[in-house]
Amino acid sequence: xxxxxxxxxxxxxxxxxxxxxxxxxxxxxxxxxxxxxxxxxxxxxxxxxxxxxxxxxxxxxxxxxxxxxxxxxxxxxxxxxxxxxxxxxxxxxxxxxxxxxxxxxxxxxxxxxxxxxxxxxxxxxxxxxxxxxxxxxxxxxxxxxxxxxxxxxxxxxxxxxxxxxxxxxxxxxxxxxxxxxxxxxxxxxxxxxxxxxxxxxxxxxxxxxxxxxxxxxxxxxxxxxxxxxxxxxxxxxxxxxxxxxxxxxxxxxxxxxxxxxxxxxxxxxxxxxxxxxxxxxxxxxxxxxxxxxxxxxxxxxxxxxxxxxxxxxxxxxxxxxxxxxxxxxxxxxxxx
Amino acid sequence: xxxxxxxxxxxxxxxxxxxxxxxxxxxxxxxxxxxxxxxxxxxxxxxxxxxxxxxxxxxxxxxxxxxxxxxxxxxxxxxxxxxxxxxxxxxxxxxxxxxxxxxxxxxxxxxxxxxxxxxxxxxxxxxxxxxxxxxxxxxxxxxxxxxxxxxxxxxxxxxxxxxxxxxxxxxxxxxxxxxxxxxxxxxxxxxxxxxxxxxxxxxxxxxxxxxxxxxxxxxxxxxxxxxxxxxxxxxxxxxxxxxxxxxxxxxxxxxxxxxxxxxxxxxxxxxxxxxxxxxxxxxxxxxxxxxxxxxxxxxxxxxxxxxxxxxxxxxxxxxx
Numbered sequence: 001x002x003x004x005x006x007x008x009x010x011x012x013x014x015x016x017x018x019x020x021x022x023x024x025x026x027x028x029x030x031x032x033x034x035x036x037x038x039x040x041x042x043x044x045x046x047x048x049x050x051x052x053x054x055x056x057x058x059x060x061x062x063x064x065x066x067x068x069x070x071x072x073x074x075x076x077x078x079x080x081x082x083x084x085x086x087x088x089x090x091x092x093x094x095x096x097x098x099x100x101x102x103x104x105x106x107x108x109x110x111x112x113x114x115x116x117x118x119x120x121x122x123x124x125x126x127x128x129x130x131x132x133x134x135x136x137x138x139x140x141x142x143x144x145x146x147x148x149x150x151x152x153x154x155x156x157x158x159x160x161x162x163x164x165x166x167x168x169x170x171x172x173x174x175x176x177x178x179x180x181x182x183x184x185x186x187x188x189x190x191x192x193x194x195x196x197x198x199x200x201x202x203x204x205x206x207x208x209x210x211x212x213x214x215x216x217x218x219x220x221x222x223x224x225x226x227x228x229x230x231x232x233x234x235x236x237x238x239x240x241x242x243x244x245x246x247x248x249x250x251x252x253x254x255x256x257x258x259x260x261x262x263x264x265x266x267x268x269x270x271x272x273x274x275x276x277x278x279x280x281x282x283x284x285x286x287x288x289x290x291x292x293x294x295x296x297x298x299x300x301x302x303x304x305x306x307x308x309x310x311x312x313x314x315x316x317x318x319x320x321x322x323x324x325x326x327x328x329x330x331x332x333x334x335x336x
Numbered sequence: 337x338x339x340x341x342x343x344x345x346x347x348x349x350x351x352x353x354x355x356x357x358x359x360x361x362x363x364x365x366x367x368x369x370x371x372x373x374x375x376x377x378x379x380x381x382x383x384x385x386x387x388x389x390x391x392x393x394x395x396x397x398x399x400x401x402x403x404x405x406x407x408x409x410x411x412x413x414x415x416x417x418x419x420x421x422x423x424x425x426x427x428x429x430x431x432x433x434x435x436x437x438x439x440x441x442x443x444x445x446x447x448x449x450x451x452x453x454x455x456x457x458x459x460x461x462x463x464x465x466x467x468x469x470x471x472x473x474x475x476x477x478x479x480x481x482x483x484x485x486x487x488x489x490x491x492x493x494x495x496x497x498x499x500x501x502x503x504x505x506x507x508x509x510x511x512x513x514x515x516x517x518x519x520x521x522x523x524x525x526x527x528x529x530x531x532x533x534x535x536x537x538x539x540x541x542x543x544x545x546x547x548x549x550x551x552x553x554x555x556x557x558x559x560x561x562x563x564x565x566x567x568x569x570x571x572x573x574x575x576x577x578x579x580x581x582x583x584x585x586x587x588x589x590x591x592x593x594x595x596x597x598x599x600x601x602x603x604x605x606x607x608x609x610x611x612x613x614x615x616x617x618x619x620x621x622x623x624x625x626x627x628x629x630x631x632x633x634x635x636x637x638x639x640x641x642x643x644x645x646x647x648x649x650x651x652x653x654x655x656x
Contacts, residue, residue, distance in 0.1 A: 061520040062491070170608055171379065200378045200547045205591045205602035227520050234602060271525040290492050290523055
């Protein structure tokens with residue numbers, strides 16, 4: 001029943017790049033009990049769309065399933081149920097040259113630039129690697145030239161670093177190299193999974209500025225995955241909050257920031273020290289526990305055990321995603 | 337009254353193949369009793385090295401090469417190994433960014449905390465276990481979870497357990513080195529609230545080390561900004577946010593993302609910190625500084641008081 005409601009979200013707005021329909025990704029869990037199979041419901045029925053040129057900010061805590069959604073769209077993790085449509089075609093059906101084209105068009109930037117770069121490859125080899133695999137450059141010279149252009153584009157002085165190894169670079173430089181690598185194949189869609197959370201605050205903003213510039217220059221579409229609402233706020237056109245594999249709330253960034261209907265969104269919002277006001281929004285909340293395991297998620301609304309506004313129904317039925325304002329969808333029986 | 341911690345002209349260098357890296361290059365500051373002081377700066381600025389130096393935990397090729405660390409009536413640099421052992425838990429304790437690294441994976445949480453008590457105080461095992469449980473309940477971990485192993489805890493609970501352990505011997509000073517950096521925002525906020533609560537309850541003095549100034553906004557009394565081994569500015573928290581005087585500090589404050597502005601460019605500080613193995617004349621920030629003048633490449637700016645309790649090391653501010 002939730003999924004029927006969610007499909008409505010998908011239908012509105014015609015010019016969609018991606019349509020995600022009732023996506024579920026379940027994993028077998030390691031279990032101490034030999035004969036009891038347990039399942040991690042990492043993503044448990046989400047439907048949404050991403051428009052051409054849109055930046056969708058997918059916000060949630062560790063364990064919310066946000067990275068799994070990104071990996072499913074990148075075709076790195078197969079869905080258990082549901083489908084992911086790129087301009088109407090199911091990406092699961094892609095084979096051969098179609099799949100190869102999809103892998104070119106969709107690129108991922110990972111959280112940890114220390115782990116996502118091969119320590120044994122120089123910057124040049126790292127960026128040239130996708131070109132080699134996909135055979136998009138004629139020869140070594142063209143590769144090098146394109147590599148230099150890309151490095152310049154991401155704000156690195158290529159002469160200084162093109163033959164360096166990752167350990168010789170700072171965190172910010174590494175993340176820029178990852179971005180250059182993602183751009184090497186002229187993608188249309190980039191999944192940026194916590195692109196700045198491992199970076200120092202002082203260099204986060206410059207990397208976010210870069211991502212914004214690249215989006216405008218190349219007409220890219222982003223799925224931005226973040227636990228930090230400030231990052232999503234700065235970058236995204238639309239924000240979608242996910243909790244234990246379910247969408248809690250989605251709205252345009254303006255609407256979302258003006259008012260969060262879902263108590264969980266409110267909690268995320270209030271977690272930031274507001275430097276411009278002295279009001280201690282957090283005090284109203286106190287301590288409300290942590291995100292539980294996705295192995296046996298709570299019945300009904302998944303947030304109900306932590307929710308200060310829960311009502312009788314919350315532990316029985318899962319609340320459907322319903323439209324409370326134009327384009328503002330909330331899955332809550334007692335929206336605030 | 338004596339401050340909980342007084343660091344004077346502290347110098348720590350790492351002697352590497354590339355030469356001497358002056359990680360901490362003559363810094364002085366105090367943490368008053370019951371005060372929370374934030375020490376903030378970018379990766380590699382020497383803030384963690386300062387913390388390790390206070391606990392005498394700097395490992396070769398690093399070495400404390402000068403200065404004084406006066407803590408709760410004793411000169412830390414003069415302590416012998418035996419004195420250091422009790423100093424580290426009873427006078428000063430430290431919590432680290434990665435809680436998992438401070439917990440022993442093969443012992444139950446409660447037993448680890450009790451062990452720390454038994455080693456340092458003459459108490460029975462029963463008493464120590466009871467104290468451990470009491471501490472755990474103070475940080476919000478119930479009796480039923482006290483006998484879990486670290487891997488059974490979530491990231492937030494581990495950090496709570498580490499805080500309980502750090503408080504086990506009622507230290508005067510708590511050093512928190514990026515204690516919430518690895519945590520999600522909501523959990524981060526909970527741990528910060530817990531630290532505030534524990535600070536009140538135990539009348540702690542706290543040195544809080546972070547790269548994220550925004551975590552200090554509602555927590556610290558004063559902030560010291562560190563850059564390339566030196567202090568750039570120190571001031572009361574409100575003053576530092578509302579009237580940052582050093583160009584580096586104002587860059588840091590402006591680059592904080594609030595929830596207020598959107599569209600347009602985020603502010604960022606151009607360039608990256610200098611190579612500390614190289615000999616740098618003058619101000620170490622000058623290459624990234626928007627207002628650097630000739631004097632900046634010749635003379636090292638001193639940390640001078642420009643208004644009450646507000647110190648700045650910048651020629652452009654102090655020479656006016």
